[in-house]
Amino acid sequence: MVSLAEDLKLALDRVIFARKLGIEPDPWQEDLLRSASERVLLNCCRQSGKSTMTAIVALHRALYHPDSLILCLAPALRQSQELFSKMAGFYRDLGRLALPLVRARHLF
Numbered sequence: 731m732v733s734l735a736e737d738l739k740l741a742l743d744r745v746i747f748a749r750k751l752g753i754e755p756d757p758w759q760e761d762l763l764r765s766a767s768e769r770v771l772l773n774c775c776r777q778s779g780k781s782t783m784t785a786i787v788a789l790h791r792a793l794y795h796p797d798s799l800i801l802c803l804a805p806a807l808r809q810s811q812e813l814f815s816k817m818a819g820f821y822r823d824l825g826r827l828a829l830p831l832v833r834a835r836h837l838f
Contacts, residue, residue, distance in 0.1 A: 741794045748786050751820050759783050785816035792817075 732740070740747045744763035748755050755763060762770060762783050774780050788800050802817070804810040 744786060744790050747790050748783075751786065751823055753782065753786065755779075755783070763787065781813050781816060785813055785820060788813075789817045789820050 740750060745755055745760050748759075748763060756779070758774075759779055762772070763786065772780055788802065791798050792800050802810045802813045804813065
């Protein structure tokens, strides 16, 4: 189980949250994870980590903002399924360190 102090760090900083998941963000990814903007436009090459960062932001929102509505939208079903699979995989990776499932009930 994660300590209250560590949980607070994870809640306040999505970069720390990403590192807890084993992801070391690039500088542009850190900027994205720390952004407080309601909308973000990314102009990135293929395989740059857009889906991974989006999954981290969505999972963080689900865990630390109860009753949030999180939608995984994409032009094709396969793309939205891939994004959801990343989120679910990150949640599983948290294992016993994760917050109670009750707080993340939107995921599963």
